[in-house]
Amino acid sequence: MTTLIYDGTFEGLLTVVFEIYERRLQQVKLQKGVWLSMALFEDVLQITTDNGRAGRVLNGLRSRLSAEGLQRLYAAHLAEVESEDGMILGYIRYVFDAPFNVEEDYGNKYVLRLSEIVRTVRREKHRMEAFVRFKELQDKTFYATIEPDFNVLPLLGKHFKDRYADQKWIIYDIKRNYGLHYDLHDLQFITLDFSTTNPTNVISAYQENESLYQDLWKNYFKSANIPARKNTKLHMRHIPKRYWRHLPEKL
Amino acid sequence: MNAERITEKLNILADAAKYDVSCASSGSKRKNQNKGLGNASNGICHTYTEDGRCVSLLKILLTNHCIFDCAYCVSRKSNDIKRAAFTVQEVVDLTINFYRRNYIEGLFLSSGIFYNADYTMERLVRIAKKLRTEHNFNGYIHLKSIPGASDELMQEAGLYADRLSVNLEMPTEEGLKLLAPEKNRHDMIQPMGFLKNEIIKRTEEKSLFKKAPAFAPAGQSTQVIVGATPETDKQVLHTANHFYKNFNLKRVYYSGYVPVISDNRLPALNTSVPMVRENRLYQADWLMRFYGFQVNEIVDEQNPHLDLDIDPKLGWALRNLNAFPIDINKADLQLILRVPGIGVQSAQKIVSARQFGKLDWEQLKKIGIAVNRAKYFITCNSRQFERRDLAGTAIKQYILSQSQSKYIKTATTQLNLF
Numbered sequence: 001m002t003t004l005i006y007d008g009t010f011e012g013l014l015t016v017v018f019e020i021y022e023r024r025l026q027q028v029k030l031q032k033g034v035w036l037s038m039a040l041f042e043d044v045l046q047i048t049t050d051n052g053r054a055g056r057v058l059n060g061l062r063s064r065l066s067a068e069g070l071q072r073l074y075a076a077h078l079a080e081v082e083s084e085d086g087m088i089l090g091y092i093r094y095v096f097d098a099p100f101n102v103e104e105d106y107g108n109k110y111v112l113r114l115s116e117i118v119r120t121v122r123r124e125k126h127r128m129e130a131f132v133r134f135k136e137l138q139d140k141t142f143y144a145t146i147e148p149d150f151n152v153l154p155l156l157g158k159h160f161k162d163r164y165a166d167q168k169w170i171i172y173d174i175k176r177n178y179g180l181h182y183d184l185h186d187l188q189f190i191t192l193d194f195s196t197t198n199p200t201n202v203i204s205a206y207q208e209n210e211s212l213y214q215d216l217w218k219n220y221f222k223s224a225n226i227p228a229r230k231n232t233k234l235h236m237r238h239i240p241k242r243y244w245r246h247l248p249e250k251l
Numbered sequence: 252m253n254a255e256r257i258t259e260k261l262n263i264l265a266d267a268a269k270y271d272v273s274c275a276s277s278g279s280k281r282k283n284q285n286k287g288l289g290n291a292s293n294g295i296c297h298t299y300t301e302d303g304r305c306v307s308l309l310k311i312l313l314t315n316h317c318i319f320d321c322a323y324c325v326s327r328k329s330n331d332i333k334r335a336a337f338t339v340q341e342v343v344d345l346t347i348n349f350y351r352r353n354y355i356e357g358l359f360l361s362s363g364i365f366y367n368a369d370y371t372m373e374r375l376v377r378i379a380k381k382l383r384t385e386h387n388f389n390g391y392i393h394l395k396s397i398p399g400a401s402d403e404l405m406q407e408a409g410l411y412a413d414r415l416s417v418n419l420e421m422p423t424e425e426g427l428k429l430l431a432p433e434k435n436r437h438d439m440i441q442p443m444g445f446l447k448n449e450i451i452k453r454t455e456e457k458s459l460f461k462k463a464p465a466f467a468p469a470g471q472s473t474q475v476i477v478g479a480t481p482e483t484d485k486q487v488l489h490t491a492n493h494f495y496k497n498f499n500l501k502r503v504y505y506s507g508y509v510p511v512i513s514d515n516r517l518p519a520l521n522t523s524v525p526m527v528r529e530n531r532l533y534q535a536d537w538l539m540r541f542y543g544f545q546v547n548e549i550v551d552e553q554n555p556h557l558d559l560d561i562d563p564k565l566g567w568a569l570r571n572l573n574a575f576p577i578d579i580n581k582a583d584l585q586l587i588l589r590v591p592g593i594g595v596q597s598a599q600k601i602v603s604a605r606q607f608g609k610l611d612w613e614q615l616k617k618i619g620i621a622v623n624r625a626k627y628f629i630t631c632n633s634r635q636f637e638r639r640d641l642a643g644t645a646i647k648q649y650i651l652s653q654s655q656s657k658y659i660k661t662a663t664t665q666l667n668l669f
Contacts, residue, residue: 106604107614130295134352142351159293165286166387167351184286212254213348216261220349223265224310225300228509228524234303238296249298 001027006047008032010077013085014054014061016047017092030085064095069103075125076117079150087113125152129159131243132171135214136207142169145246153180157187214248221249261345263335267315267326268361270511271418271474272504276307276356276391278469279413287387288350291413291469295356308359308393309349313337313374317363321420321431322514323479326363330512336365342378343386350390357391357413358382368399376404379411391469396446398438405442409449414469414501417442419494422487426480429516446471447498470501477532478525479508479517484557485550488535492546495539505532531557538563541595542588560651565591568628569643579631580609592624623653 002025006012013030020028034046061070076088091110095102105111127148134142142164146153153173157180160169164182172179172192181190244250277294296305314336315326325332346358360378364371375394382388394412396405408415417439421427424436446467453466473494477487491503507529510520535557538544542564549563550556558566568575568591577586579601587598597620604610604618609632616622627646641649 102607104600104603105607106600106618107608107610112614112617126295129293130297132353136351144353162283162290164288164351165283166288209348213352215254216258216345217349217352217354219258219262220265220309221298221300221306223262224269224304224306226269226302226304226509229302229304229507229526231303231526232301235299235301238299238303238305247298 001029002043002045003029003031004045004047005031005033007049008080009049010074011051011054012047012049013077013088014057015050017057017089017096018050018053019045019047020089020093021096028089030089032085060096061092064098064101065103066101069101072103072114072118075121075155076114078152078154079117079121081117081150084113084117087117121150121152121155124148124150125155127243128152128156131239131247132156132160133246133248134169136210137205138207140168140207142167143172144170145172145174147175147242147246148173149242151176153178156180157182161187218249218251257341257345260335260337260341261311263333264312264315264337265310267363268310268312268359270325270506270509271310271359271361271395272304272506273393273416273472273474273502274305274307274310274359275414275469275472275502276393278501279391280468281389281391281413281465283389285387287389288347289357289388289390291357291389291391293356297354297356307356308391309346309355309357310359310361311337311342311345313342313360313362313371313378314365315363316365318366319364319431319433321434322512322516323420323430323476323508325511327512339374339378339381343381346382346390347386347388350388355390357393359393359395361395362397364397368397369401369404372397372400372404372408376408376411379408383411393469396442398434398442400442402445405445406449409446409453409467410464412467414472415446415467416472416474418474419490420474420476421480422475422477422482422490423480426482429480443471443473443494443498443500450499470499472500472502472504474504474506476506476508477529483550483555484528484532484535485555487532488539488546488550491536492539503536505529505536527559528557531559531563535563538567543585544589561647562591564589565624565647565650569647572643575628576630577628579615579629580605590620590625590628592621592628594619624650 004016004019006016016030019025061073065073073088073091087110091114094108094110102108102111106115128146132144132146134144137143153171153176156171160171161182166184168183170179170181170190177191179190179192181188239247239250275294276291279291281291283290294307296307298306300306312326314334315332316334316336317326317328320328342358342360349355350357360375362371362375375397379392379394382392392412393414393416394408396408396415396417398417419439420431420434427434427436450467450470453463456463457465475487475490487505494500494503507525508518509524510518510522513520535549538549539546544567548567554566557563568589574589577590579587584598584602587593587601588595593601597618600618601610601615604614611631611633612622615631627641
C-alpha cells in the first residue's frame, strides 16, 4: 500500500494518476494536504501538482470519455468528499484500463458510485441556483451569501452570468471564504476581508428599497400558502433546514 | 411606491391567485440578449410553500374584481371580500425586483374579469409587452388568456409570453354548467384552438426564417378542478387525453378542490382536499405522457376510478399479470418502463448498463429501482426471484404490507367521509 499525498486540486488528482501509471503502483491510498514527517514512514509519496503531467492525463481522459463524462468527473471531484477520492481514482483507472468507453457501465461499482456522487453534487448546484438570495447594495451590486455542503461555487458562474448580465453581483461562500464576482464584463474569484468591515455599516450598505422587497417577498410567500393542504414533511424535504438562514422567507 | 398599499395589494392578489396550480417555468428557450435581464430555460423552483408546492413564478391576479359568479371561485362577484387591482407599472416593478434578487423565474399573471374580456386581456398583454420591450426582460412569462378575448389580443399575447393557458375549470361541460352557469365551454375551447394553430404556424415560420419571432414557445396548458363535481377519474383522464391529442397541450393540471365557499352545489366547507386522488391523477398523466400508456389501459368501464391505495402503474400491472415476468436483460425499453417500481431514469440506466454485462438484483437496487415492488414482475441475472404464481390481490397485499405509504394517514381521513 502506497499513500499518495496531493494538494486536493483537480490538477493534483490528475498528476497522482500520472505517477501511479509511471511507477506501476497497485495498492494506493489518497490523502489531501502536506505530510510533515516523511522520514517515519515508508511508502508515502508527496505529489507535487504538475500541469504538464496533469494535461497529459486529461488528454487521455478526453479520448476515452465523452465531454459530458469528463464534466461529470470534474463535478464529482468538486464534491470534496475525502473518503471518496479512492472511488474517483478507481473510476479513472477503470476508464484507462478498459478497451472502450465505460462511462455508462452502471453495473460497475466505480461507475455507479461516481454517478451517485455526481447526482448529489448536481442536486446541490441546482439548489444553489434556486436558493441564492441577492440583496442590493448601495453601489447597485447584488450580494448573496451561501454555505453549500459541497464546493459548488465554480459550477455556478455560467448560470448566473447568463441570467444577470446587466447587474453586478457577488455570490460568497462563507464556509470556504471565497466568492464569485461579476462586474458586468468578467467573472472572477475573490476573497473578502470581513475583519475590516464595520458591523454598524452593514445595514446602511443596502439600497433603500431593499428591505421593502424582502418584506414583500415574505408576504408573498405567506399568501401563496394554502393552509388546508399543509404538508410539513414535503416542505422540509424540498427546503432542508440547513439552507433556511439564507432564505428571507424562512427567517 | 407606497409600501403599505403595495403590500396590501400583493397579499390580496397573491392569495386569490394561489388556487391556480401551474407554476411551471420550463420548456422555453429565451436567451439573454444584448446584456438584458434573465434567461428562461431551466425551470427552477425557488422556494416551497408550507403545503409543499413549488414556487417558481410570481403568481398573482391583476385584479380580483370580477363580473362572473362562478361557485368554486374566491373572486366570484357575490363573495364579500376585499378587492384590489394592480397598475401595469406595479406588476412590472414587482416582477423585475423579485427577479433581480433571484426569488423567481418570472411572472404568472391571471386576472378576474373587469368590464369585459378584451379590456382585461389588453392590460395583461400591456404588462408582458412592457417587460419585454422596455426592460429587456427574458425571464418566463405565463399569461392566463381570458376566454372571449379577441384573436388580435391573443396573437399579441403569444409574442410576449412563454406560455398561455385557458382554464377548463371543470372536467366536463355539465360540471361547468352547474357551477359556472354564465361561462360556456365553447368560449374556452375556441382560444385553445386558435392558439394551437397559431403555434403550429409560427413554429413552421421559425424553421424557415431564423429571425421569425417566437410565439408562446412553452406552449399552452390548462387546469381542471377535481372533486367539486361528481366526475369519475375516467372522465377526467379522457378529457385530459382529448386535449393532449387534439390541442397539443404541454400540460393539464389537476387541482383538488379546496372548499372555500359555502354553496349547496359544492362539497361542504369541512370536506378535506382530495390530495391522494390528485396525486394519482398526476401519476396517471405521467403514464400517458412519458411511459407510453393509453388512457384506456389506465381507466376503463370496470375501473372508472384510480385505486387510492396503489399507484396506477402497479394497478395496471396487477390487472395484466399475463404480461409478466419480463427479463430485465432482454426486454425492450418500452416494456421495462411498464414495470412497477422502475422509473424513466432507471429504465434508461438499465438499458445502458446491460450492454456491458447482465444485471442482478444488487446492481438493480443500486441503479435505484424499487425492488419491493418490481420483484414480482421481473427476472434478472440472479437465481432467486419470485417464483410463486401469486394472484394480483396477494401481490397487492404483500406490497402494501411492506411499504409505509406517505398517504396512509390522509387516505383514512378521506375514506371516512364516505
